[in-house]
Amino acid sequence: MMDTKVMTVIVNATEHGLTMKVGNRQCYAKLTSFKVGGEYRMQLDVNWTYQEFLVQDKSHSHNRVFINSDDCCDYERITIMETADGRFDMQRDLREQFRTSCTPIEEAESSRLTPSTWKSWLYKFIYV
Numbered sequence: 001m002m003d004t005k006v007m008t009v010i011v012n013a014t015e016h017g018l019t020m021k022v023g024n025r026q027c028y029a030k031l032t033s034f035k036v037g038g039e040y041r042m043q044l045d046v047n048w049t050y051q052e053f054l055v056q057d058k059s060h061s062h063n064r065v066f067i068n069s070d071d072c073c074d075y076e077r078i079t080i081m082e083t084a085d086g087r088f089d090m091q092r093d094l095r096e097q098f099r100t101s102c103t104p105i106e107e108a109e110s111s112r113l114t115p116s117t118w119k120s121w122l123y124k125f126i127y128v
Helices: 069-074 105-112 115-126
Strands: 005-012 018-024 027-034 039-045 052-057 064-068 075-082 088-094
Touching (some): 027 052, 064 069, 069 075
Antiparallel strands (some): 018 027, 075 088
16 A cells, blocks of 8 residues: 655744644634744645645734645645745745656657667567
């Protein structure tokens, strides 16, 4: 059976203590809080119902960002930072399985289907 749980690290790179709440549609319950420079390791099952996480400045609730359960599935690390004008923003680091160096489809197909390659492939099926 495949493990469907993922761990996402939420990092506080702001100059403020943060509160994290869980919920949806403007109805949130406090989940945790973390200090300046602190982090929260959130374990989430990819099959659970969609959730939103509100992360906000403890003292100025208007300074906030939203993280959702899809973000937690896609990103292994989410860093909350402040922009030059003092607003919160996020830096997201993709999980390893999403970090690939893909070549464009046309390039990959053309390099695989050189005459000698497709002839040898066809030969295997004709003369088996």
